[in-house]
Amino acid sequence: MNVPADLRYAKTHEWIRQENDIIIVGITDHAQAELTDIVYAEPPKVGAEVRAGATAAVVESVKAASDIYSPLSGTVTDVNDALTSNPALLNTDPFGQGWIFKMKASNPAEIDALLAPEAYTAQIGQ
Amino acid sequence: MSDPALLKHTPLESAHVACGARMVEFGGWYMPVQYSGIMEEHRAVRSASGMFDISHMGEVIVSGPGALAWLESLLTNRVGKLAVTRGQYTLMLDERGGVIDDLIIYRTGELSYFLVINGACRDLDLEWMHGHLPSDGSVVLQDQGNDYAAIALQGPDAEKALRALYPACDIPKRNGIAPLIPSHVASDGIVPSLVARTGYTGEDGFELFVPVAHGIALWESLLAAGVKPCGLGSRDTLRLEMGYPLNGSDLSRDRTPLEAGLDRFVGLDDPEKVDFYGRKALEQQRSEGLPSRLTPLKLSVQGPPLRSHYPVLADGVAVGETCSGALSPSLGEGIAMAYLPEVCRIPGTQLEIEVRGRRYAASIATLPFYKKPSL
Structure with a gap:
């Protein structure tokens, strides 16, 4: 299972990537494999306030709907519209084209509570 | 998930694990929900062939001089229509007309019948049957649910696969049943191997019943013949595309088969069908009018996959909820079934299905949702 070294991880299987003051959020390779064929994605709305650990998006496989939690608190600045027509990007490229939303963090200290790649790898039992 | 240790296990479990199955709890059983992926498995059954472990289903043999008369009193369809080797879909109701189970009954001999009942209600079904058995010994009821491993082989290439494995088998016609002439699958004493041309997918196909000890060998020979292992996930999307009801979701003790639209399997108008x-x-419900009808619905807009227990609204007013739902893999559309009052059928009624607080326009569809492309 791929766990890129340059990202931080939430225990609930989301990742973040920092690009200047913007945070990009997605789900991990492990998460997409567990969810299986993703057929629908409901990202948050641009401008929405999200809280760390609260539901920010929903993705659905054929079998089940799953909440995606925001790893950080802040404001959504952009969402990945490509997921609307091609939700399978979450399966095929979870760390790249399958990103879900971008945000500005209101409390960057929350980043410290996220897992480093080694700790996340240990959590998923690799 | 429930503790697997508390669940019932199919004789094919090790074969599922070897095929990379994801195992889940289903109706008290530990069953494969998928192997390679629900979409892929669904497509394999629509375009080639797939196989499902249906060992969780129950097999009951009813025989004796009183078998026919007793079965007529127990089941809604007229059993007397069945010639030997033929099968029919039927329902077992309580006195209130509520559905205890839906099942297939095959006539396997002059005085013997083979019933295949749902896995989740085997115990309840048998309890009901035993509770209504005549006391004069004219009917013999044998529960063979633990004696059989069962595999549904489904899809347009199913017959080819079956012929290759059992060249000597006299393959039954649709809804028929025949002995599965063994090459390597034997019959064990009172547990004869059987093949029925029935299924739950809308495709041609077979349900194979073999003694438990031969289940894995059958699974592996089908696998070697190129048949794709398929789990409960695709079984559900395949059956829903056809509008086949699932007991526990679409059928229950609180609904009658008339409400479920299963009139043609109920012998109310058959002069030869007794009580x-x-x-x-x-009869009372028919004369008073149905409070609701199981109604096929389709999303009219792009939306999330439909699932059970989503509210259904007519002109903004809640009128029911979905009992089954899916994103149809064949159609790429949201499909669902819901018990809805008659007013919903008035042309011009605006139907909506609510998902996580958002409402999506829907319309009444005709069954089956999926129609096989004509050649």
Whole structure:
């Protein structure tokens, strides 16, 4: 299972990537494999306030709907519209084209509570 | 998930694990929900062939001089229509007309019948049957649910696969049943191997019943023949595309087969069908009018996959909820079934399905949702 070294991880299987003051959020390779064929994605709305650990998006496989939690608190600045027509990007490229939303963090200290790649790898039992 | 240790296990479990199955709890059983992926498995059954472990389903043999008369009183369809080797879909109701189970009954001999009942209600079904058995010994009831491993082989290439494995087998016609002439699958004493041309997918196909000890060998020979292992996930999307009801979701003790639109499997208008449990309740319901009808719905807009227990609204007013739902893999559209009152059918009624607080326009569809492309 791929766990890129340059990202931080939430225990609930989301990742973040920092690009200047913007945070990009997605789900991990492990998460997409567990969810299986993703057929629908409901990202948050641009401008929405999200809280760390609260539901920010929903993705659905054929079998089940799953909440995606925001790893950080802040404001959504952009969402990945490509997921609307091609939700399978979450399966095929979870760390790249399958990103879900971008945000500005209101409390960057929350980043410290996220897992480093080694700790996340240990959590998923690799 | 429930603790697997508390669940019932199929004789094919090790074969599922070897095929990379994801195992889940289903109706008290530990069953494969998928192997390679629900979409892929669904497509394999629509375009080639797939196989499902249906060992969780129950097999009951009813025999004896009183078997026919007793079965007529127990089941809604007229059993007397069946010639030897033929099968039919039927329902077992309580006195209120509520559905205890839906099942297939095959006539396997002059005085013997083979019933295949749902896995989740095997114990309840048998309890009901035993509770209504005549006391004069004219009917013998044998529960063979633990003696059989069962595999549904489904899809347009199913017959080819079966012929290759059992060249000597006299392959039954649709809804028929025949001995599965063994090459390597033997019959064990009172547990004869059987093949029925029935299924739950809308495709041509077979249900194979073999003694438990031969289940894995059958699974592996089908696998070697190129048949794709398929789990409960695709079984559900395949059956829903056809509008086949699932007991526990679409059928229950609180609904009658008339409400479920299964009239043609209920012998109310058959002059030769005698009294059966639930008949009076059905006749009363028919004369009073149905409170609701199981209605196929389709999303009219792009939306999330439909699932059970989503509210259904007519002109903004809640009128029911979905009992089954899916994103149809064949159609790429949201499909669902819901018990809805008659007013919903008035042309111009705006139907909506609510998902996580958002409402999506829907319309009444015709069954089956999926129609096989004509060649």
